[in-house]
Amino acid sequence: MTAQTAAAHAQGHAHGHDAHDAHEHHHYTTTGLDNRKVAVWTFIGSECMLFASLISTYLIYKGKSVIGPFPHTEWTDPAGKVYKAILDIPVTSASTFVLLMSSFAMVLALQAVQLKGKPLAPTAGWWERLQRSSQFWLLATALLGTVFLGFQSYEFTSFVHEGLTIKTNLFGSTFFTLTGFHGAHVTVGVLWLMSLLWIDRSRGLAGKNDELLVDICALYWHFVDVVWIAIFTLIYLIK
């Protein structure tokens, strides 16, 4: 029932005497959970359906393109020109690894903000100290995200050079749309991280409200990562 108590505080402003509290932005709620976090989880639920629709379409159209290039097999066009199987597994494995590591950095960024103000033992080594640097981990996450985007633009441009555009065939349309949507999500995430980093540098991220700001960004970021986990297996590895 502690949640109920919290709610009561929020609504206690009815009595004139504590009206000034309002400006300190207490966001007490029925469940004790922050509104923004509830909203972000619902948003993520919705995104599940978004990517489910995109992935379904990719799988439904798999193997249905009437002309190449194809993802896993070679194709010779009527003129005799040979197009190799287009997916580049080594490069994508590297970018997958980068994105996984960005999730690791993200979770440490959140932890660093949460640990702000907690004393650090004098014997703490470099790893403990590094774990306290929210700026380092936010920057690391954003950088790893950017590297992932770099891999993706390399991939997209080399596909275009090899003769696959979004218009070429069903594979091109579904592939570029699905991974493009994912890339757009990563881009938004990187911008979000940069703005957090900017806040951290200008006034320092600390306290419950700031933890929440990082927390919801982290939820989004990890979700984008798990979508990629699914895409990597379903689109790249399964033939």
Add this chain to the structure above:
Amino acid sequence: MSHDSHAGAHAAHAEHHHPTGNQYAVIALILTVITVVEVWAYYIPALVASPMFNPALIVMSAAKFAIVVLFYMHLKFDSRLFRVIFTGSLIVAMCTIVALLFLFHKLSL
């Protein structure tokens, strides 16, 4: 359902159980190892030819998915409400994918 309003009560205590930085590092290692195994399997023609190849890949990727969601997104430690929202949506999404694949004859019994 009627107990959902209490879900948040657990949220307040949750933070104590969060993994530590080292545990997060171990998780990252596990994720890396699974990815390495996946990619390695992709290059072994004998494995690719086996009927277990696709199911095995899907299981591995589902494991990675679950690990990130449970530990990095703290779903394991956070309010029950978030688990309900996320798992509910995920179930609807999965069922939709599977149903569509059946309808387009990409899967069959």
Add this chain to the structure above:
Amino acid sequence: MATIAAPTHAGTAAASENTGIWSWISTVDHKRIGTMYLWTALFFFLVGGLEATLIRTQLMRPNMGFVSAETYNQLFTMHGTTMVFLAVMPLSAAFFNYLIPLQIGARDVAFPRLNAFSYWVYLLGGIFITVPILFQIAPDGGWFGYAPLTTTQFSAGPNIDFWVIGLQILGVSSLAAAFNFITTIINMRAPGMTLMRLPMFTWMSFVVQFLLVLAFPPITVALVFLLFDRFFGTTFYAIAAGADPLLWQHLFWVFGHPEVYILILPAFGLVSEVLPTFSKKPLFGYNVMVYSGIMIGFLGFGVWAHHMFAVGMGAIADSIFSTMTMLIAIPTGVKIFNWIATMWAGEIRFTVPMKFAIALIAMFTIGGISGVMHSSAPADLQQTDTYFVVAHFHYVLFGGSIMGIFAGIYHYYPKMTGRFMHEGLGNVHFWLNLIGMNLTFFPMHFSGLLGMPRRVYQYDAGQGWDTFNLMSTYGTYLLVVATAVFAWNFIRSRSTGAVAGNDPWGAATLEWSIPSPPPEYNFAQIPEVTSRYPLWDLKDPAKTAGIEHSHADAMTITDAHAVPVHEETERHTARELGIPMPFPTAKPLFTAVGMVVMFSGLTFLRYDMFAVAMTVTIGGAAMLIGGLYAWLTAPLE
């Protein structure tokens, strides 16, 4: 309460409130936003009704030449699109906005500015998709816009562009609102308002928000594919490239079937408020009502292909979707029986809202029965794409959603305006509406079974359809008169209606404990809830003696300023009471304009106006981002 200044006039609008045009543009108050939704959606209801009237005039007699075939296509497409996306959904949204915070004992929604944003996006998206019909370039691919028909190969004009982009815009509005209301219902409830004490309207709305959250992404994706096909030459729906003509249909109906529950459940919620009030009895089987609502929500995602029996999915798929569809009729039937049981042995008062609520039960049941008829695949093969289906879905949409929404309007008008709607005119409206709708849609069962296809603009005489069509058209004219009576009543009663107090109907839930119209802060003191029917506990405890009460979960907060449920009759400003209110702001509107401008830039792409398209799109995007930045960095209150 007693500690504060002298009472002002109860019952009419507070004089101190700002009412200028700017106050509406910059409002973040859920009640004002709800009011704007109501007016806008009623306007679009008239537009959709006008389109229907033109359709019916064309079909009055065989081979009429009142409108051309092309205009006819635009009319039925825009009629369906308007009624679904611009009238019924936003009418429901009007009630979500107005009622949810009041019913759960909150001062506003979780994200007031996001709420304003949803409204503005809806308004602008509605204008975007409606205006083309004035220039005869409106969408013409039917309300479900089947691709490949809607690809440039078969629909080269700009018509479908407006539809694709317009629906995309409207989707943003619905999704933003859904996240907002889910959070509101989870997190803004007053002490003691447990989930199983939520008023039934709030419960049904809660289910609807989840349907929106999960159903809109598939149509968004389907529309993105169509948009890419039309603007960027992708191949999603290009049969020559190997595309499957069923892809659109599946993605659309994965959305489309949950969508019909999105249209009906709010109306179900409204009549679940009206029936107990005018039967003076608690809702029969509250828990079962909740669970059947949730069941409908879940099963609603597993029946979509019953819209596609005619495409040849095969016996197994047909059987599964048939069975699922028959299953979903069960929780729906349960609701009907619960409503009847609620009225059973009650002290029924036949007010206008009560009549509309009872009409919903009767009319929806007819629509439900024809629905079960086409859940059987072999039967549906005969009925699909005939007027029989048109009859079916108008019995559920008009007889269900619209009747329920009218019940809600008459019921809540006194709360929203402080005055009653005229009872006599209300009765005229009710009877004309009931007779008109049956005269319009009942004959369609017969013209349908006699083989008349839907979406035809002319038919030959001598097929046995003539009389039925004539009847349908006369019925429509009756509906026009009915709607005019309603409109007059709705507008006039704001100034001439009898003054209503806090609780004009003797209802049971929290929204009736505060003045009508409610003050900007809703509740001067947040009430502590101990049962499902707090006002009946207060005024007529005998009525709720059989209901579960518990003080335990509200007790812990008594020291923290929430007070037991009580009637608030005095009206003060939020400032006098020291209640922090969100600042008014036009940033959500600015952001919404940016988004709509950004989307509309796309329309130029197909005419080799790349530079124009880019300028408009980038300009809009800049507005959107600037607006968002200003919004997120400005404090709420």
